[in-house]
Amino acid sequence: MSEIMSINDLDLQGKKTLLRVDFNVPLDRGEVRDDTRIRAALPTIRELLSRGARIAVASHLGRPKGKTQDDLKMDPVAKRLSELLGKEVLKLDYSAGDEVAAAVEKMQNGEILLLENLRFEAGEEKNDPQFARLLAAPFELFVNDAFGTAHRAHASTAGVAEYIPAVAGLLMKKEIEELSRCLDDPGRPLTAVLGGAKVSDKINVIKRFLSLADNLLIGGGMANTFLAARGYGLGDSFYEKDLLNQAAELLEASKDSSCRIHLPPDLVVTRELEKGSAWEVMTPEQVDGNWKAVDIGPETARQYGDIVAGSAMLVWNGPLGVFEIPPFDKGTKLVARAAAESSAYSVVGGGDLVAALEALGLAGDISFISTGGGATLEFWEGKELPGIAVLKKK
Numbered sequence: 001m002s003e004i005m006s007i008n009d010l011d012l013q014g015k016k017t018l019l020r021v022d023f024n025v026p027l028d029r030g031e032v033r034d035d036t037r038i039r040a041a042l043p044t045i046r047e048l049l050s051r052g053a054r055i056a057v058a059s060h061l062g063r064p065k066g067k068t069q070d071d072l073k074m075d076p077v078a079k080r081l082s083e084l085l086g087k088e089v090l091k092l093d094y095s096a097g098d099e100v101a102a103a104v105e106k107m108q109n110g111e112i113l114l115l116e117n118l119r120f121e122a123g124e125e126k127n128d129p130q131f132a133r134l135l136a137a138p139f140e141l142f143v144n145d146a147f148g149t150a151h152r153a154h155a156s157t158a159g160v161a162e163y164i165p166a167v168a169g170l171l172m173k174k175e176i177e178e179l180s181r182c183l184d185d186p187g188r189p190l191t192a193v194l195g196g197a198k199v200s201d202k203i204n205v206i207k208r209f210l211s212l213a214d215n216l217l218i219g220g221g222m223a224n225t226f227l228a229a230r231g232y233g234l235g236d237s238f239y240e241k242d243l244l245n246q247a248a249e250l251l252e253a254s255k256d257s258s259c260r261i262h263l264p265p266d267l268v269v270t271r272e273l274e275k276g277s278a279w280e281v282m283t284p285e286q287v288d289g290n291w292k293a294v295d296i297g298p299e300t301a302r303q304y305g306d307i308v309a310g311s312a313m314l315v316w317n318g319p320l321g322v323f324e325i326p327p328f329d330k331g332t333k334l335v336a337r338a339a340a341e342s343s344a345y346s347v348v349g350g351g352d353l354v355a356a357l358e359a360l361g362l363a364g365d366i367s368f369i370s371t372g373g374g375a376t377l378e379f380w381e382g383k384e385l386p387g388i389a390v391l392k393k394k
């Protein structure tokens with residue numbers, strides 16, 4: 001993967017550049033509530049500006065489904081970007097067409113503007129070639145820094161590359177390098193921790209790590225499905241009935257694999273999934289009636305923590321319990337603490353897990369946190385991501 005070209009490999013002076021970023025930030029009454037994604041693109045933006053490029057930044061925001069929606073305009077994003085850069089950021093009312101072409105024509109080296117929400121245009125998500133051509137028209141170069149959207153073949157992630165040369169921004173380059181480590185040159189033992197709600201969302205990642213990792217630690221709702229596949233009733237716990245056969249096959253396959261699948265030996269259970277509701281710790285066979293398994297138990301957290309502590313590399317996707325409702329964040333917290341304290345190189349992905357680690361104050365101890373959710377999963381599955389496939393190779 002290292003052969004992909006990035007902005008480091010080009011002369012950028014005076015280049016009219018379309019920069020695709022992921023500025024799909026949460027808004028609150030017309031203000032950016034969390035600017036993490038804007039900050040993530042700053043190294044690329046600063047590099048482009050300092051090397052004399054003329055950049056038009058483009059992103060989607062929310063799900064306007066091809067129509068203009070006033071509360072999803074990019075103005076609050078332009079304001080925050082301008083504050084962070086300490087520099088004026090002109091915001092346009094369109095993402096493509098005459099207004100954009102005229103504004104780009106007037107730009108000087110080292111200037112930046114922000115285009116309107118790409119998804120106001122029906123052609124964006126359809127990857128309509130006509131829209132892609134219009135989007136690309138004013139520019140000489142396409143820089144993709146939107147790793148989080150790289151698994152989508154949209155006009156602004158893939159289509160534009162038909163018309164102008166496409167290279168990676170610094171965030172995209174870093175994501176590719178970091179997420180490739182566990183696939184290309186894993187430290188051993190390599191441990192994969194997989195949690196979150198559903199086996200169905202992550203079945204291909206489970207398969208991939210089954211052939212790659214030394215340990216597979218399963219938690220979250222996903223663990224319930226595996227435990228049910230082993231024959232436990234699990235009371236009223238969430239699990240996927242239609243995935244039982246596939247889960248059983250994976251457990252069977254692991255017998256011939258050098259990777260060990262670990263399932264929780266104990267679970268935190270509750271009757272009401274609410275803050276402050278009573279809970280108990282049970283073994284899987286004890287869970288019946290209207291009990292729901294909502295987190296890994298303390299013995300599981302201890303065992304998983306030990307395995308993490310003895311690993312050279314750790315990859316982790318998905319929380320190990322219903323972290324939104326404390327104390328059911330405890331399993332995730334204990335394993336995250338083990339990761340933080342270990343010398344393992346740790347790479348974490350997945351929107352909910354990252355949110356959980358941030359809420360727990362443990363995100364800073366992780367070696368690399370991916371900005372992707374679905375994109376990270378597809379990358380680890382080994383799929384070719386459309387937004388990466390179009391980038392030039394060295």
Ligand code: ADP
Pocket residue numbers: 195196197198201219220221222224238293294295317318319320321322323324349350351352353354373
């Ligand atoms: P990520 O975004 O990190 O990939 P997912 O989207 O797959 O994670 O899953 C996150 C969701 O899984 C959370 O909303 C969490 O409440 C839920 N979850 C975790 N453990 C359980 C469980 N035991 N039962 C039901 N839901 C769970």
Ligand code: MG
Pocket residue numbers: 350351352373
């Ligand atoms: Mg999620």
